[in-house]
Amino acid sequence: MRAPQFWSGGGGVLPLLLSPISAVYAGATARRMARPGWQAPIPVICIGNATAGGAGKTTVALDIGRRLADHGVPPHFLLRGYGGNLKGPLLVNAGQHDSRAVGDEALLLAAEHPTIVSADRAAGAQLGIANGARAIIMDDGLQNPGLAKDLSLLVIDGTSGFGNGRVIPAGPLREPVAAAAARCQAAILVGEDECGALAQLPRDLPVLRARLSQGPEAAMLSGQSVFAFCGIGNPRKFFTSLQESGAILAGRQSYADHYPYDSGDLRELLAEAEALRAIPVTTRKDFVRIPQAFRSRITVVNVKLEWESPAQIEALLEPLLARVPETVG
Structure with missing residues (x-):
């Protein structure tokens, strides 16, 4: 919720x-x-x-x-x-x-x-x-x-x-x-x-x-157009950190914390990213909730303290x- x-x-x-x-x-x-x-x-x-x-x-x-x-x-x-x-x-x-x-x-x-x-x-x-x-x-x-x-x-x-x-x-x-x-x-x-x-x-x-702080993946996205999505407690923090790393946020989608993604969700997300000609990006926490068949098409940005x-x-x-x-x- x-x-x-x-x-x-x-x-x-x-x-x-x-x-x-x-x-x-x-x-x-x-x-x-x-x-x-x-x-x-x-x-x-x-x-x-x-x-x-x-x-x-x-x-x-x-x-x-x-x-x-x-x-x-x-x-x-x-x-x-x-x-x-x-x-x-x-x-x-x-x-x-x-x-x-x-x-x-x-x-x-x-x-x-x-x-x-x-x-x-x-x-x-x-x-x-x-x-x-x-x-x-x-x-x-x-x-x-x-x-x-x-x-x-x-x-x-x-x-x-x-x-x-x-x-x-x-x-x-x-x-x-x-x-x-x-x-x-x-x-x-x-x-x-x-x-x-x-x-x-x-x-x-x-x-x-x-x-x-974000992992090295964020630096690789600098100057790139990305479509960011996440289902975490504070989505704004993820979106803002991507922008601060230099990524161009072409689109975004947030879900409730711990949202259980299904195949339909991923097809819609990937279609939107493709329409925007953007790289689909999410968090490590979201990635483990993504159906296995779609994971190779998603870029993950890690964080550390x-x-x-x-x-x-x-x-x-x-x-x-x-x-x-x-x-x-």
Whole structure:
């Protein structure tokens, strides 16, 4: 589904009318989060956010996975597998599972490190430990109490912030910002703070700054006419980044986040790109949801995270690295 327009701000009287339901939703989340979770014998790092939809969590998770591996700690990723129909716990197998089974994010993560999909996060962590994990990186799960976290990071998309600042359904928040921030050791701002999100955080919460940079594919598209399409949390960010890289945006098409492309969609998209005499371009996250028969005709632009101060994220990881057990009995 697409987020309602009023979640971004404004909306007249509708957010006010929905506020009583939001209060019930927030109260239910608070009661759920008051329950203690299972404490794993290995470090658990949660990459979460306060809003529904994308904020860059998977990109942050991939970066931290690489950092742990560089320190000799083999991590496992753990996530619910949003968009997939399997509940787990299961170890993702790219040769066996597609995005309809485990979701697009699970496939992106599994390309780098073992990845577990599990609605029951504690059961997923236990499967990871049995499979040799020495650290668990949760992609999302800040509002899931099933597994105790040793380090929780609040990811904020600078272009959308916390929306209108209201809780679902009156706004995009899964819980009040203060409640989410209280369970985190730091926040990560991805991009510039265009919406004043940082002003809503506790003053004593450390803020790490980062930005998304495009892979070498973007430079190859400089001066080229492209037809861009995506189904991600913030399509505008993708389209803008292509233009900033020098691509000529002849056309664009956006879909709801995690949109499940079918053959009909791809035939229409490719026909439009051909009519515009433009190169069809999408994101890596979208690419794994495209039917296999069409993938060779689509150009993918990858992204990676660039920290303003890499030493800050390393400092947060350092205490956890010291606690990684050599074996788990």
